Amino acid sequence: MPDxxxxxxxxxxxxxxxxxxxxxxxxxxxxxxxGGQRLTAVRRRTLQILLESHxxxxxxxxxxxxxxxxxxxQPPVAYRALEFLEEQGLVHRIRRLNAFTACMHPGExxxxxxxxCRACHAVAEAPAGTLGAALQAAADTLHFTIERSTIExxxxxxxxxxxxxTATRGIA
Amino acid sequence: MPDxxxxxxxxxxxxxxxxxxxxxxxxxxxxxxxGGQRLTAVRRRTLQILLESHxxxxxxxxxxxxxxxxxxxQPPVAYRALEFLEEQGLVHRIRRLNAFTACMHPGExxxxxxxxCRACHAVAEAPAGTLGAALQAAADTLHFTIERSTIExxxxxxxxxxxxxTATRGIA
DNA sequence: GTTGACATGTTATACTGTAACGCTATATCC
DNA sequence: GGATATAGCGTTACAGTATAACATGTCAAC
Ligand SMILES: [Zn+2]
Ligand SMILES: [Zn+2]
Ligand SMILES: [Zn+2]
Ligand SMILES: [Zn+2]
Numbered sequence: 001m002p003d004x005x006x007x008x009x010x011x012x013x014x015x016x017x018x019x020x021x022x023x024x025x026x027x028x029x030x031x032x033x034x035g036g037q038r039l040t041a042v043r044r045r046t047l048q049i050l051l052e053s054h055x056x057x058x059x060x061x062x063x064x065x066x067x068x069x070x071x072x073x074q075p076p077v078a079y080r081a082l083e084f085l086e087e088q089g090l091v092h093r094i095r096r097l098n099a100f101t102a103c104m105h106p107g108e109x110x111x112x113x114x115x116x117c118r119a120c121h122a123v124a125e126a127p128a129g130t131l132g133a134a135l136q137a138a139a140d141t142l143h144f145t146i147e148r149s150t151i152e153x154x155x156x157x158x159x160x161x162x163x164x165x166t167a168t169r170g171i172a
Numbered sequence: 173m174p175d176x177x178x179x180x181x182x183x184x185x186x187x188x189x190x191x192x193x194x195x196x197x198x199x200x201x202x203x204x205x206x207g208g209q210r211l212t213a214v215r216r217r218t219l220q221i222l223l224e225s226h227x228x229x230x231x232x233x234x235x236x237x238x239x240x241x242x243x244x245x246q247p248p249v250a251y252r253a254l255e256f257l258e259e260q261g262l263v264h265r266i267r268r269l270n271a272f273t274a275c276m277h278p279g280e281x282x283x284x285x286x287x288x289c290r291a292c293h294a295v296a297e298a299p300a301g302t303l304g305a306a307l308q309a310a311a312d313t314l315h316f317t318i319e320r321s322t323i324e325x326x327x328x329x330x331x332x333x334x335x336x337x338t339a340t341r342g343i344a
Numbered sequence: 345g346t347t348g349a350c351a352t353g354t355t356a357t358a359c360t361g362t363a364a365c366g367c368t369a370t371a372t373c374c
Numbered sequence: 375g376g377a378t379a380t381a382g383c384g385t386t387a388c389a390g391t392a393t394a395a396c397a398t399g400t401c402a403a404c
Contacts, residue, residue: 012314038370040382059360072384079361080383095267096322098360098391113307115316126310134306135285135325138298142184143330144287150268152322153307158315210401212351231391244353251392252352270360270391 009104011054011124012117012157021051027106028090037088042071046081047090047102056099056116056123094123096152111135113151119160126153183226183276183296184289184329193223199278200262209260214243218253219262219274228271228288228295266295268324283307285323291332298325 010020028047032039039047049065050057063078071077082100085091091100092112103112104125113126131151139146182192200219204211211219221237222229235250243249254272257263263272264284275284276297285298303323311318 009314012316038381040369042383074385075361076363076385077383084382095324113310115311115314115318117316118319124314124316126307126316127313129306129310129313130302131306131310134301134303135298135323138285138301138303139287139325139327141299141301142287142296143333144184144289144296144325145327145333146287146325147290147327149325150322151307151324152267153311153316153318153320154322155311155317155319161315161317210351214352246354247392248354248394249352256351 009115009124009127011104011122012115012159017054021048024051024102024104024106028088031090031106032088035088042066042077043081043084045069045071046078047085050085050091050100050102054101054104054122054124056094056097056101056121058097058099062100092125094152095150096154097123111149111151114153115157116152116154117157117160118154119156122157124157126151183294184287184331189226193220196223196274196276196278200260203262203278204260207260209256214238214249215253215256217241217243218250219257222257222263222272222274226273226294226296228266228269228273228293230269230271234272264297266324267322268326269295283321283323286325287329288324288326289329289332290326291328294329296329298323 025044025047029039045066046062049062059075059078059082062082063073063075066078066081067073082091082093086093086100090103090106092103092114093100094114094116096116101114101123110125110128111132113128113131115124115126117123132149135149135151136146197219201211217238218234221234231247231250231254234254235245235247238250238253239245254263254265258265258272262275262278264275264286265272266286266288268288273286273295282297282300283304285300285303287296287298289295304321307321307323308318
């Protein structure tokens with residue numbers, strides 16, 4: 001059995017997602033412990049919820065899930081947990097969708113870029129490649145200093161391209 | 173007097189903005205005429221409003237301006253005009269700001285990328301350069317087909333870097 | 345002038361995000 | 375253990391963003 005956890009993003013491919021999510025949660029715990037940050041019950045559950053699929057969830061979807069688990073049922077509960085996780089680099093905000101998704105490469109420094117399938121709503125974190133450099137180069141010609149960047153592409157994932165028109169596929 | 177209308181984006185530099193905006197409006201008229209689309213009063217005024225500065229305006233800011241000119245004062249009036257202009261490639265949506273800005277390169281095919289100054293709120297459309305290609309390359313490795321992309325960077329424009337901390341500068 | 349298509353005006357509502365306050369849990373220091 | 379400080383959570387109330395649905399108006403083609 002091949003190692004299906006080599007990097008090239010597997011959001012679009014079938015894979016051992018239980019392990020995928022478990023690994024991510026473990027990395028999150030390590031990373032937070034190192035930084036002296038607290039992974040409280042709400043925060044942990046929020047991250048778990050996002051890790052259940054390679055999709056982006058709206059704050060209110062997350063909130064619904066938290067409520068079902070007995071946590072506070074007001075928007076700030078979800079927003080606070082999500083913002084904390086984003087600050088810690090464990091979650092990314094997908095502005096195009098007004099939604100959040102778990103980071104698949106926590107720890108590594110990365111200007112994240114996302115590929116969003118409009119059919120199955122899977123979200124993959126694209127391999128950085130020369131992307132960051134290209135954006136930096138564009139900024140340089142205008143003498144602009146980049147602090148944060150948002151790169152998001154909408155289109156069709158391989159599975160949905162194959163089934164052209166059909167609905168959900170894969171882990172999304 | 174040098175031609176200050178050579179491309180490298182001038183949003184961050186002083187320039188003859190009346191001509192800058194006038195040119196853009198003229199290109200818009202041509203482009204719509206070719207496509208058989210109608211530049212109605214609301215649409216024209218909406219584009220003018222966005223062309224007054226190199227900033228992004230929220231739909232409700234645009235609406236306020238339209239109301240002041242005697243147009244309908246409900247959100248759909250502004251959203252419809254903005255969406256029409258965006259479909260025609262004359263306006264871009266800046267998701268990071270929940271706002272809209274006039275396109276500075278209408279006609280040309282371009283996967284737009286924006287540089288947003290967090291100090292003076294100027295928004296420049298970055299020269300495409302290798303950016304589109306880099307994103308496409310990243311997508312290719314996952315066999316993802318890009319249909320639309322959102323590229324936005326937040327940081328400091330040259331003027332605001334110089335004044336480090338001071339407020340508004342330039343045309344923004 | 346009637347028809348049909350498109351655009352605008354209007355009502356109402358849905359969705360997304362935050363400010364502010366008070367309570368509770370946790371860590372720290374004595 | 376008890377006092378103190380801090381961070382996190384629960385809640386109320388509201389602000390900001392966006393859209394569905396329907397009525398009215400405008401314009402060009404026939
Ligand atoms: Zn997975
Ligand atoms: Zn898909
Ligand atoms: Zn200008
Ligand atoms: Zn600036």
